[in-house]
Amino acid sequence: xxxxxxxxxxxxxxxxxxxxxxxxxxxxxxxxxxxxxxxxxxxxxxxxxxxxxxxxxxxxxxxxxxxxxxxxxxxxxxxxxxxxxxxxxxxxxxxxxxxxxxxxxxxxxxxxxxxxxxxxxxxxxxxxxxxxxxxxxxxxxxxxxxxxxxxxxxxxxxxxxxxxxxxxxxxxxxxxxxxxxxxxxxxxxxxxxxxxxxxxxxxxxxxxxxxxxxxxxxxxxxxxxxxxxxxxxxxxxxxxxxxxxxxxxxxxxxxxxxxxxxxxxxxxxxxxxxxxxxxxxx
Numbered sequence: 626x627x628x629x630x631x632x633x634x635x636x637x638x639x640x641x642x643x644x645x646x647x648x649x650x651x652x653x654x655x656x657x658x659x660x661x662x663x664x665x666x667x668x669x670x671x672x673x674x675x676x677x678x679x680x681x682x683x684x685x686x687x688x689x690x691x692x693x694x695x696x697x698x699x700x701x702x703x704x705x706x707x708x709x710x711x712x713x714x715x716x717x718x719x720x721x722x723x724x725x726x727x728x729x730x731x732x733x734x735x736x737x738x739x740x741x742x743x744x745x746x747x748x749x750x751x752x753x754x755x756x757x758x759x760x761x762x763x764x765x766x767x768x769x770x771x772x773x774x775x776x777x778x779x780x781x782x783x784x785x786x787x788x789x790x791x792x793x794x795x796x797x798x799x800x801x802x803x804x805x806x807x808x809x810x811x812x813x814x815x816x817x818x819x820x821x822x823x824x825x826x827x828x829x830x831x832x833x834x835x836x837x838x839x840x841x842x843x844x845x846x847x848x849x850x851x852x853x854x855x856x857x858x859x860x861x862x863x864x865x866x867x868x869x870x871x872x873x874x875x876x877x878x879x880x881x882x883x884x885x886x887x888x889x890x891x892x893x894x895x896x897x898x899x900x901x902x903x904x905x906x907x
Contacts, residue, residue: 656805656807657805658805658809658810658840658841658842659765660763660765660770660810660840660842660849661762661763661764661765662846663875664878665875665876665877665878666762666763666873666874666875667759667760667761667762667775667873667874667875667876667879668760668761668762668763668849668871668872668873668874669757669759669760669761669871669872669873669874670754670755670756670757670761670869670870670871671869671870671871671872672695672755672757672869673695673755673756673757673825674686674687674693674695674708674755674824674825674826675754675755675824675853675867675868675869676867676868676869676870677867677868678852678866678867678868681865681866682715682716682863682864682865682866683714683716683865683866683867684823684824684855684865684867685710685711685714685716685717685725685823685824685826685828686710686711686714687708687709687710687711687826688709688710688711688712688729689711690709691709691732691733693707693708693709707732707737707738708732708738708825708826709729709732709733710725710728710729710826710827710828712725712726712729715862715863716861716862716863716865717828717861717862718859718860718861718862720860721828721829721860721861724827724828724829725826725827725828728826728827738827740822740825740827741821741822745777746821747779747797747798747821748779748821748822749797749798749799749817749818749820749821749822750781750798750799750801750814750817750821750836750838751823751824751836751838751853751855751867752821752822752823752824752825753772753774753779753781753798754838754851754853754869755824755825755869756774756776756779758776759774759775759776759882760774760775760874760876761773761774761775761871762775762879766785767785768784768785769782769783769784769785770782770783770785770803770810771783773879775879775880775882776882777882777883778881778882780798781798781801782798782801783801783802783803783810783812784800784801784802784803785802785803785804786802786803786804787802788802789802789813789815789816790816793815793816794816795816795817795818795819795832796816796817796818797817797818797820797821798814798817799814799815799816799817799818799834799836800814800815800816801813801814806839808839808841809839809840809841809842810839810840810841811837811838811839811840812837812838812839812840813835813836813837814835814836814837814838815834815835815836816832817830817832817834817836818832819831819832819834823855823860828860829860830857830859830860830861831857831859831860832859833857833858833859833860834855834856834857834860835855835856835857836853836854836855837853837854838851838852838853838854839851839852839853846873847872847873848870848871848872848873849870849871849872849873850868850869850870850871851868851869851870851871852866852867852868853866853867853868853869854866855867
C-alpha cells in the first residue's frame, strides 16, 4: 500500500472515530461513508433531472408529447430540446400547475428557458442535486460537511448532530442539519427561500418546503445515490420522492470557474437576468 493510500485509510478511520465520539453514537466506524477518499475525488451528476422512485408520487418529468432529451446525458444528440413539464402529475397544486403552464408556453414558442444555474443564481435544495457538467466535492469534518459544486462554487453547509435553529430566516440553501445512520448520511433541510425552484422545469415552492436526503455509496463506492423526500403543503398535494445518482470521478482538484464571466445575452434570446448587487452587503 502506498504512503498516500495508508494516509487516506488512517484519515478516514480517525474521521469516523471523531464523528462517533462527537455525536455519542455507537455507529461503527466502517459504517461512516467517506465521500472524499482522495483529495481529487468528485461526484458527477448522471443527469439534470430527477429519477422517479420505483413506486408512489414522484418528481415532475417531461410531457410525454414533448420528451426532453438531456444534453448532459445524451451529448451526441444533434437536436437539443427545451423542457416541457408534464402538467398531469398529481403532486401539483393548481397554482403550481399554472406557473408551469406559463413556463411550458415559453418553451413551446421556441424561446430559451434558461434555468437558474445558467444565469448564475443559487439553485437551492433539492435542485442542488441536479447540477451537471462539473463535479460536486465533499469536505467532511465532525462538525460540518460542505458540498461544493465546482462550476460556480455553489456551496451547501450541513451542520452535524445539531437541531434546527428555533428562529430561521429563509435563505437560498436553507438550513441543513445532518447525521449518520447505518445506510449513510441523512440531511434535513428547511428554511428555504421561495425564490428558488425545486427542479429544472422551474417547479415553484413555498417557504414551507422540507427536504430530507439520504446519501449512500453503492456499486463498491463508484456511485453515490441520493434518495430525497420532498414535502411542501403550500405547493404539493402530497409528499413525493426522487432519486439522483452520481458517478465517482478523479479529474483533478477543485478548480476556479466563474459563472458570470462572458455570460451575457450575446444572441438576444431574452435570457433571464444575472445576479447583480444594487447595494453593499455591509
